[in-house]
Amino acid sequence: MTTPSPSRGLTPSVIAEPAATTAETPASSHPHHHADANPTGRRLALLTLTALGVVFGDIGTSPLYTLQECFSREHGVPATIPDVYGVLSLIVLSLTMIVTIKYVTFIMRADNKGEGGILALLALIMQRRRRDDDKGSRFVLISLALFGAALLYGDGIITPAISVLGAVDGLKVIAPALDRWVIIITIVILFGLFSFQRSGTERVGRMFGPVMLVWFATLAVLGVAGFRHHPEILKAVWPGYGVSFFFRHGLHGFLILGSVVLAVTGAEALYADMGHFGKKPIRLAWLTFVFPCLLLNYFGQGALLIAHPEAAANPFYLLAPRALQIPLLVIATFAAIVASQALISGAFSLTQQAVQLGFVPRLDIRHTSHHAAGQIYIPEVNQALALGCIVVVLFFKSATALGAAYGIAVTGTMAITTLLFHVIAREQWGWSPWKATAASATFLLIDLAFFGANVLKIEQGGWVPLAIGVALFTIMRTWKEGRRLLWTILQGRTLPMSMFIEDVARKKPMRVNGTAVFLTSHSEGAPVVLLHHLKHNQVLHEQVVLLSIGVADVPDVDERETLVVEELGEGFFRVRATYGFMQQPNVPDLMKHLNARGVKTRPMATSYYLGREQLIPSGPGKMARWRKMLFIFLSRNARSATQFFSIPPNRVVELGTQIEF
Known part of the structure; x- marks a missing residue:
């Protein structure tokens, strides 16, 4: 007989298909997680300043290398007057169409209840599509979103590397003799940045806003100062210069888009970090400050090139006077660190969503703030990103x-977001086919x-x-498919709970004081780990709780409102708890809520029964053997359920078994 194991790779909510994760569950947002829906006054100003530091760090450091790439000797175009106008026109058009409009x-x-990001967008779509909908379209949508999320991790590796490397590259201008130290200094900064993550972003968050405020103001001042070289450069806002650029250069002009996209x-990030600040502060910061400052700096660089x-x-x-280049290097380096921090924090949030939605095995998710639920630290992700950043710096050696x-990860995710947006516009907003197609086709073409x-x-x-x-x-696909496969196998071996309770009533096994909690992935039926326990120990607690934990397709729910308690008789209770995909389940806290529902429990008289399984890839499951081996590897390295659900280790009993799948 087999048993699901919440103790390693398989959790109560992880084996189960996210149908246990239902969108119809009543939900209420946690006020500490989401920003105000419509902040005003000082609150709006504070959120706008904070968003300035976290949300716009990446796009704010793009002037460090964008025009340099467009006019580089390797794959750029000569810095002639028509080409400078043409490239600037394309940059203005890109910032307007992609960021401002799209x-x-x-x-x-x-x-999704205030949350943004590609996985939140996927969850929003899945709320509208039930399990009996077209499986083909579900598979395509889920695959697109997962691949877009996977590309964002690539972005999370390259962004810190190119941002910091682009800032430190200023040494080549200030002191060419220090050229050989650029790589070493970059790696030291990156190492320090990732080492600091365990302390949480709350400390450095206080200085994010002011640093980026100074940075964007510096961009604007440098840009305005550069106008003295060629004030007519402002005419580059006209899209016609970009069109004529393509006519002059043909295919090579098209390839320059690969640098313009920087x-x-x-x-x-504007969309992914929406849940932390809200729409209004982000829109206000972009339209009134960030966008104008970026344009001024690009125009200033263009005037200098002419x-x-x-x-x-x-x-x-070179836009700055020589006396100011060292201070500019310092400010640019701080801005690059802020930009890197934003992507790293985004990777943590994305991973938490993926874990809760069942696409990634359980990881060690540590909350670093008592006030902001979105501030988390995941050691495994941090280590992987740090190693990846250092490797790409050593491999590529320059921002150029x-x-x-860089561009392929960003543009791939943008295209996938557009496709998912089309589904939302049709199915949730009720847009007509021509209206939704016109908008999404325009964005997708770009x-x-x-x-x-x-x-x-x-x-x-x-x-x-x-x-x-x-x-x-x-x-992600292997973990998801492996969970589905195991869930199917175990579902067929579950004993109906009514039959089990009748057997207990008839045989009357010995009952001992206290409460036994069996975590199970099945909301119906007797957990196999319970059957094993009774078979081998010949005893039951006077009170038995069968606990199923599901994840909803919304970011936050109030688990007290969604908690369902069902008395089964003979001292047995079925308990179903639901969490949002941005929340961290906590079983001991959950048990406290049961006291008000008629299930009286005491922490020191409660034992938790988990299963520890050994997976064997020789079963009839329809999955390639190499994928089964990968699933086994992931399962063995997943965080234990004891830690993930915050269960006291000294109250846990594990039962082992083998599963052929």
């Missing part, structure tokens, strides 16, 4: 080389143009985020 105006409307990297084409080697740093690897320009650079480094994305997508 994300700020439309995509941010698609929130100007909009970080647009996805007057001094040789400045294409590093137009950002990294630029080729996304695919950028993606196509980057695909042609796969050999130059674009394969890196693709390889990361494919690997993580394979892991």
Whole structure:
């Protein structure tokens, strides 16, 4: 006989298909997690300043390397007057269409109880699609979202590397003799950044806003100062310059889009971090401050290039007077660290969603703030990102080389977000087919143009985020399929609870004082671990709780409102608890809520029974053997249920068994 094991890779909510994770469950948001829906006054100003530091760090450091890439000797165009106007026109058009219109105006409307991000968007779509809907479309939508999420991890590896490396590259301008130290200094900064993560972002968060406020103000001042070289550069806002650029350069002009897209990297962060700050502060910060400052700096760099084409080697740093280049290097480095922190925190939040939605095995999720639920630290993810960043810095050695690897992850995720947006517009907002198609087709055309320009650079480094994305997508799909396979096998071996209780009433086994809690993935039927316990120990507690934990398709729920208690007789209770996909289950706290529902428990008189399974890949399960081996590896390395559910280790009893699947 087999038993599900919540103690390792299989948890009560992890084996079960997320049908246990229902969207119809009544939910209420936790006020400590989401920002105010409509903040005003000082609260709005504070949220806007905080969002300035966290949300816009990535896109705010793009001026460090975007124009440098567009006019680089390796794959750029000469810094002639028509081409400078053309590239600037494309940058303005990209920032307007992708960030301002697509994300700020439309995509941010698609929130899941205030939460944003590609997995939150997927959960929102799944709420509208029941399990008897077309399985083919469900598979496609889930696969698209998972691959987009996987690409974001590639973005999370490359962003800290290119941001910090792009900032430290200023040493080549200030002191060319220090060129050989750029890589070493970059690695030291990255090592310090990732080492600091265990302390949480709350400390450094206090300085995020002011640092980025100074940074964007510096961008604007440098840009305005650069206008003296060529004030007519402001005419580059006209899209016609970008169109004529394509006519002049043909295919090579199309390839330049692979560098232009660096100007909009970080647009996805506006959506992903929406749950922490709300729509209003993010929109206010972008429209009134960030967008204008970015445009001014790009125009200033463009004016400099027209007057001094040789400045294409590093137009950002050469825009500043020599006496200010060292302070600018310091500010740029701090801004790059902030940009890196934003992506790292985003990777933590994305991983937490993936764990709760059942796409990733349980990990060690540590909350680093008593006030902000979104501030978490995941050691495994932090270590993987740190190693990945250092490896790509050593491999590519320059921001220019990294630029080729960067764009494909960003544009791939943007295109997938557009496709999911189309589904939301049709199914949730009730848009007509022509209206939804017109909007999504326009966005998708732009996304695919950028993606196509980057695909042609796969050999130059674009394969890196693709390889990361494919690997993580394979892991997520394998974990999901493995859970489904085990759930199917175990469901067929579950004894009906009515039959089990009748047997207990008839045989009357010995009962002992206290409460036994059996965590189970099945909301119906007797857990196999319970059958094993009775078979081998020939005893039952006077009170037995069968606890099933599910995850809803919404970020937060009040577990007290969604808690369902059913008395089965003979001292048995069926308990179903539901959490949001941004919440961390806590079983001891949950047990306290049961006292008000008629299930009297005492912490020191409560024992928790878990199963520890040994998976054997020789069963009839329809999954390739290598995927079964991968699933077994993931299961063995998953965080224990004792830790994940915050169960006191000295109150846990484990029963082992084998499962062939």
